[in-house]
Amino acid sequence: MRQRSRALSSLVVGLFALAPWLDACRERREPVAAGAASPGVSSAPAAEGDTLRQAAARTQRKIGVALATWFFKEAAYPELAAREFDSLTPENEMKWYQVEPEPGTFDFAPGDKLVAFAQAHSMRVRGHTLVWHNQLAAWVKRLEGDALKSAMLAHVTATAAHYKGQIAQWDVVNEAVDDDGELRKNSPFTSLGKGYIAEAFRAAHAADPGALLFYNDYMIEDLEWPKSQGAYRLVKELKESGVPIHGMGFQMHADPRRWPSYEVLKRTLEHFAALGLYIELTELDVPVGEIPGTLEQKLAAQKDLTRDMVGACVSVERCTGITLWGLTDRHSWLAAPEWAKLRGNGPHLALAFDDAYRPKPMRAGVIEGLSLSRK
Numbered sequence: 001m002r003q004r005s006r007a008l009s010s011l012v013v014g015l016f017a018l019a020p021w022l023d024a025c026r027e028r029r030e031p032v033a034a035g036a037a038s039p040g041v042s043s044a045p046a047a048e049g050d051t052l053r054q055a056a057a058r059t060q061r062k063i064g065v066a067l068a069t070w071f072f073k074e075a076a077y078p079e080l081a082a083r084e085f086d087s088l089t090p091e092n093e094m095k096w097y098q099v100e101p102e103p104g105t106f107d108f109a110p111g112d113k114l115v116a117f118a119q120a121h122s123m124r125v126r127g128h129t130l131v132w133h134n135q136l137a138a139w140v141k142r143l144e145g146d147a148l149k150s151a152m153l154a155h156v157t158a159t160a161a162h163y164k165g166q167i168a169q170w171d172v173v174n175e176a177v178d179d180d181g182e183l184r185k186n187s188p189f190t191s192l193g194k195g196y197i198a199e200a201f202r203a204a205h206a207a208d209p210g211a212l213l214f215y216n217d218y219m220i221e222d223l224e225w226p227k228s229q230g231a232y233r234l235v236k237e238l239k240e241s242g243v244p245i246h247g248m249g250f251q252m253h254a255d256p257r258r259w260p261s262y263e264v265l266k267r268t269l270e271h272f273a274a275l276g277l278y279i280e281l282t283e284l285d286v287p288v289g290e291i292p293g294t295l296e297q298k299l300a301a302q303k304d305l306t307r308d309m310v311g312a313c314v315s316v317e318r319c320t321g322i323t324l325w326g327l328t329d330r331h332s333w334l335a336a337p338e339w340a341k342l343r344g345n346g347p348h349l350a351l352a353f354d355d356a357y358r359p360k361p362m363r364a365g366v367i368e369g370l371s372l373s374r375k
């Protein structure tokens with residue numbers, strides 16, 4: 001009896017010790033970093049028949065999907081998305097060209113529709129993206145200097161304020177670093193000097209102090225790559241100068257012709273996490289067009305590459321979520337002729353479900369990655 005009361009009291013004490021930390025989480029929409037609540041717990045193997053979201057929940061990670069409003073007319077689309085995923089990213093609906101097509105004229109309707117869908121299905125929302133050189137509204141491309149900077153700050157403020165309290169994470173600045181590690185040369189924002197990035201983060205934070213703010217980029221998945229080193233220098237400087245940056249987004253648009261191993265991915269994610277940043281895999285897809293062999297062999301290799309990327313995330317405590325960049329193969333941007341060539345000869349069949357919404361081996365790769373114990 002005395003022993004049980006001692007155990008009970010130490011449990012209560014433990015819970016109270018956690019309370020302030022939990023409060024901090026509630027204030028800023030901090031993800032429950034895996035294992036933080038109970039250090040030493042490795043990820044839990046998925047149970048037979050688990051949905052992706054159930055398997056992810058066992059590891060305290062989020063498993064997300066990029067969705068596009070125009071595919072909702074297919075009933076199977078929202079159904080599968082809500083069943084398998086607990087996080088969503090608007091594929092295009094929160095980008096500048098859509099949200100502010102004319103100066104000061106805002107159209108949040110498509111983005112609002114996706115947020116409402118997420119709320120109805122207990123899905124987290126990752127906002128994508130506030131400042132990006134692509135898909136800019138035409139009027140922005142005519143601006144420069146102070147006019148460009150104030151338009152950028154007004155856009156960030158208005159968009160983050162509109163979604164205040166509804167967005168867990170924002171990709172505040174997307175793809176600002178070039179392949180050589182310096183600031184991107186074909187971005188109009190680069191002409192403002194690198195200070196524009198810190199200003200964008202501060203404006204987003206002021207508009208929604210509860211959202212976690214991320215820098216997001218691609219081809220940074222290997223530390224040896226100059227672009228990865230450039231992105232590291234950028235976020236390290238932002239973090240050390242007190243800019244409200246909370247996370248690093250690795251897009252994971254895999255290129256099987258040249259892609260890092262599990263060990264290199266793990267080391268790269270750990271390197272950025274050591275800056276005190278949360279890590280997310282934000283736009284994962286694996287095109288099979290250039291993978292040699294039969295379709296079966298291509299899909300098996302796709303599964304292994306997916307397992308390694310997801311497993312690398314699960315092996316890093318501060319890596320809190322994985323998002324697939326689309327629901328089925330035909331919804332993938334790589335199914336669109338204008339983009340397919342970026343990954344060589346197609347078809348790329350880049351996602352976890354086929355055109356008939358049936359699971360592919362890649363889906364099993366996600367489950368296996370989530371079940372990888374942290375070693």
Ligand code: G3I
Nearest residue numbers: 091092128129134135174218251253283325332333338339
């Ligand atoms: O909205 C127009 C529509 O009115 C028109 O009928 C249709 C036909 O041309 O095009 C529609 O615009 C397309 C838009 O997607 C919406 O579907 C654009 O042509 C097309 O270029 C655009 O592609 C998007 C691409 O970003 C633009 O750069 C992809 O869907 C989207 O998956 C892709 O996502 C990016 C991330 O945001 C950032 N990281 C890389 C990733 C892949 O490029």
